[in-house]
Amino acid sequence: MRSPSTGTVEDSSSALFPVGRQGKSPDSTSPVGGLRMDRDPLHEPVMVAEVVELFAPVPAGVILDATVGTGGHAAAVLAEYPGLGVLGIDRDPEALRVAAERLAPFGSRVVLKHARFADLRTVVDEARAAGRGHWPSTGEADASRQEVSGALFDLGVSSLQLDRAERGFSYRLDAPLDMRMDPGAPLGAADVVNRSDEADLAAWIRASGEGRLARRIARAVVAARPIETTGRLAEVVAAAIPAAARRRGNPAARTFQAIRIAVNDEAEELATGLPAALGVLAPGGRCLAIAYHSGEGGLVKDTFARAVSGGCVCPPGLPCGCGAVCEFRWIFRGSRGASPAEVARNVRASSARLWAVERPGDRGAQGT
Ligand SMILES: C[S@@+](CC[C@H](N)C(=O)[O-])C[C@H]1O[C@@H](n2cnc3c(N)ncnc32)[C@H](O)[C@@H]1O
Numbered sequence: 001m002r003s004p005s006t007g008t009v010e011d012s013s014s015a016l017f018p019v020g021r022q023g024k025s026p027d028s029t030s031p032v033g034g035l036r037m038d039r040d041p042l043h044e045p046v047m048v049a050e051v052v053e054l055f056a057p058v059p060a061g062v063i064l065d066a067t068v069g070t071g072g073h074a075a076a077v078l079a080e081y082p083g084l085g086v087l088g089i090d091r092d093p094e095a096l097r098v099a100a101e102r103l104a105p106f107g108s109r110v111v112l113k114h115a116r117f118a119d120l121r122t123v124v125d126e127a128r129a130a131g132r133g134h135w136p137s138t139g140e141a142d143a144s145r146q147e148v149s150g151a152l153f154d155l156g157v158s159s160l161q162l163d164r165a166e167r168g169f170s171y172r173l174d175a176p177l178d179m180r181m182d183p184g185a186p187l188g189a190a191d192v193v194n195r196s197d198e199a200d201l202a203a204w205i206r207a208s209g210e211g212r213l214a215r216r217i218a219r220a221v222v223a224a225r226p227i228e229t230t231g232r233l234a235e236v237v238a239a240a241i242p243a244a245a246r247r248r249g250n251p252a253a254r255t256f257q258a259i260r261i262a263v264n265d266e267a268e269e270l271a272t273g274l275p276a277a278l279g280v281l282a283p284g285g286r287c288l289a290i291a292y293h294s295g296e297g298g299l300v301k302d303t304f305a306r307a308v309s310g311g312c313v314c315p316p317g318l319p320c321g322c323g324a325v326c327e328f329r330w331i332f333r334g335s336r337g338a339s340p341a342e343v344a345r346n347v348r349a350s351s352a353r354l355w356a357v358e359r360p361g362d363r364g365a366q367g368t
Helices: 048-054 072-080 094-108 117-129 189-195 198-223 229-238 253-263 267-279 294-309 340-345 347-351
Strands: 017-020 061-065 084-090 111-115 147-153 281-291 353-358
Touching: 048 072, 048 281, 048 353, 061 072, 072 084, 072 094, 072 147, 084 094, 084 117, 094 111, 094 294, 094 347, 111 117, 111 229, 111 267, 117 267, 147 267, 189 253, 198 229, 198 253, 198 294, 267 281, 267 294, 294 353, 340 347
Parallel strands: 061 084, 061 147, 084 111, 147 281
Antiparallel strands: 017 111, 281 353
16 A cells, blocks of 8 residues: 555554645545555445534534544545544554545644554543644634544444455455454454354354354354364355355354454443543534444443433432433434435445434534
8 A cells, every 4th residue: 555645654553643734625525645546445434424414513623533444434524514623543554544645635633543442531631632733623713622522433344444355354355364453453363263262252153143053153163273264264154054044145244243343352442432432522522323233233322321311220200319410412312324325325334323422511513
């Protein structure tokens, strides 16, 4: 991959990815600065219009894009709202390089960091304390206004990860088993598949929706060890599932998802990252999360529900006597899916569910 044409990009953990020259509102859908589209197809972001609309009432400040990926959502938000900056984080340095290139025209309104959800609170505190150059500019005259006005979690993997054979995520592309979102992380899918207990494998596969078949699949995987490639894992899993029990789609899909979640510690990361993001939101700030499978969705829903109830344990219908403080409200009940038109255009949108909460406050909207 070529380096971005602006700024410098460091590759160390927690590196700051400075984003280049100042600019106003470039076309949010087109890549900029000579990005090689043949080698670096941009991930097509899901429910962009909904995300942009939901951030309309937030106060001027910074959107914490916890999954900035290749910058699709970030570019759309920055183009629409001149009063917002973006602090974008991702654990994938490749994605950050693409995002840095794409978001360069927004100049100092964007700061990108190589980090995980688990580091979210520290990233925000350190960037805020370091100030100019580390904290995104919002075009506000009052430089002391360092509110986090919104947070976005667009969960799961990006096309940049899934569609590159060498990243070892896909059952469709034969390659060494890897699945690390951060290629610098110590353990990849081959370690997890070849070293984990059968019981752990079965539990992860069950949690990804394979139900009664999970033990059978885990047993087949253990019997076939060592398994070094995606192709071999897909073969072993497919052979373990009786034809009568197969669902639509690739029989290995759920097992691959289970291994990916384990490799990247996704449940733990989300369980830490979501409350951290809620904790830094300013009055009037909104937190949006897009989940792509039921495990993820359940965690988002429960975390948001706890934030809305303040952890209240009183029986429904009775006045609260337990001292819980409700600091958030639902923006809408339940979750929303992508429109049929978007699902027809982008199959990844079919499983997307968007959840949203707000920290009530009297700060005015940033205006457009
Ligand atoms: C679906 S993609 C986001 C795409 C992005 N919204 C866009 O418009 O291009 C999810 C991204 O989140 C990142 N990610 C997932 N879990 C993470 C974590 N725990 N910490 C940091 N980044 C994470 C992945 O590396 C991936 O780039």
